[in-house]
Amino acid sequence: MPPAPPSGGAPAYLNGLNLEQSDAVLSTDGPVLVLAGAGTGKTRVLTTRLAHILATGRARPWEVLAVTFTNKAAREMRERATHIIGPGAEGLRWLGTFHAIAANILRRHAELVGLRSTYTILDTDDQERLLKQVLEAANVDTKRFTPRSLATLVDHWKNRGWTPQKLPASEDFANGRARDLFSAYQERLKALNACDFGDLLLHNLTIFTGHDDVLGEYQRRFRYMLVDEYQDTNVAQYLWLRLLAGGTSANICCVGDDDQSIYGWRGAEVDNILRFERDFPGARVIRLERNYRSTSHILGAASGLIAANRARLGKTLWTEAEGGEKVQVRGVWDGEAEARLIAEEIEQARRAGLRYADMAVLVRASFQMRAFEERFVLTAVPYAVVGGPRFFERAEIRDAHAYLRLIQSDDDDLAFERIVNVPKRGVGDTSVQRILSLARHQGVSAMAAVRELLTSDELQARTRTALSAFVRDIDRWRAGLDSSSLSALTETVLEESGYTDMQRADKATGPARLDNLKELVQSMQAFDSLQSYLEHVSLVMELDRGAGEDAVQVMTLHAAKGLEFPLVFLPGWEEGVFPSQRSIDEKGEKGLEEERRLAYVGVTRARRFARISFAANRQVYGRWTSQLPSRFVDELPPAHIETRSDTGYYDGAAPGFAMPASRWEDSRFGGGYSSPGWQRAQRFSRQQPAIEARATAVSRPAPQASQPWAIGERVFHQKFGYGAIVSIDANKLIVAFDKAGEKKVIDTFVEKAG
């Protein structure tokens, strides 16, 4: 603990905060909603508030729950809190992302939902493979009903807090099989001792609502709660927070900005923030409206734009930074001309003293990036694409992880399937199916099934040799876990398995993949156990890689949230592109409002200069299309913009797009959830035990009762044909086959003849 502030004087960490900011920091008790507009010092308020709670002894570090959405935000909060109050902040065990904290809680109470504390967290790729198996097992046409679409749907359900039992009848997939498929998937997860991202929160809800004692323990522990980006919370997260808050007088502080809610498609419910005062009657609402980032023209343009939205709490941003350049709006002939123009302006800005890293190109969708990349390469403008394909989602990284997961545990069937024949060892599809079928019949893991099959004649000799070597390798590497470092072990595994050789043989993509693997091995040096490493990668899907170069940042508008740049380019403001046609088609007026918030986020990223542009023609997926300027261009207040059109494609007034005022019915949560939320959560809690009772600790389906075999009995085998039983040893039979001779087989593969 740092020394108490000198009596009478305000603590140093309050210096430089404006009135509203310090109000938000000092109103520690009771529910508080901080509406923090773009650039108003939100992070500073949040971290200072956290530091203040600790510094004044209101709570000890482990008694504060502080949740964020991203690992980056969590890291930043921890660093800044440590900066203010020193090492005392290190005890902040409950500062992290929703998922990381929920995963911790689930580890402690896994058995209450039928999991073991060693459960694994599946990523979206594993999730889709598993769903594919579920769909195939249920004879669903996976062409018409893709695993991916079901994955999206399941995610959506879980985001709403729905278990299969709670799934509303209105939800459908594959002609009325939604619930069955959902249930089957959950059963498979349990059998694998695994859960997906959505489950982390959902299992928490099941535990909290079914076990008052557990919930009570956490409610007492968390004396203060801080929630970042509240506008992005989904229903499950909302319920989770409500349960932990324990009542309407909790010391909960939610910080957010309804105007920056851009993840509705991910399940975020702007309504959560809009109804905070109803959820917590008597809550303090503090608005941070003084902007420290942008010039008044930029703020004016952004404010005018967002004013067209209906569903908002309303804030008026202001700044003392008067003047500056007006937001420039330009029309060009086509996408190529747009890229050329922006590349030129980048060089101009650089001659005027800006660094490349001070500039960003923010696009709606990644297909827009190509034009810029091509132009930047041509004109030697250094650039960096932020986001893009994620490191941990690359095939080679996932392969390496699959090896490690299998070394960690024989039970990881998904890992087994992924790498049993990578690199090729001559274990074909048929053999793999045979293994999995045996595993399922006996209720054991695939590895166990392999071990068993090796003692029989079921597999071809060549396959058997290959699998036997594979099993021996895995066992040997596992034995090496204790004696060598994780990164050394991984190198050994990649080398000895033949994986690196396989990549070396691939002249096209091999080198890049080998680089990635090297990087992976590098990043492992920070970990001392395989367990902790695997846990880390499943929750923190990121790798800090050397940024720092002076380069123009190219990214999507979504990726830009929370960032700021002196000069921001906003290309592609055309109807259909931005706002995205699909967004409007799918979500109507709500979708449009979210697009508008995205535009608002984009404009407010700029500190000094914002340059909006649109093209009359654009090549989309190889097809030329004519574009109209975005309705958002019309909505920009003329006083804050300056339109320039060297080509005459823009005459200052784009065709009007009079949108009828929204009359979209607010059918928020599929019925029930809407009012009042707290009572709903309580009711939800009463119903849970029924589900809980079913979640017994069965981790694999019960083995099938073994058939009563008799010596001399005639049997039929898929591969060896007819024969008679010679001897019986538990589930292994020696059968004298009419054609194939005497073979040792496993009873699940034979049936009684005749």
Next chain:
DNA sequence: AGTCTTACTATTTTT
């Protein structure tokens, strides 16, 4: 088991 060919699809993606 590996290679070639064809068909399909294509926003945003905090964990």
Next chain:
DNA sequence: TAGTAAGACT
């Protein structure tokens, strides 16, 4: 247009 994924073919 391009990139992938599944199926057919050898």
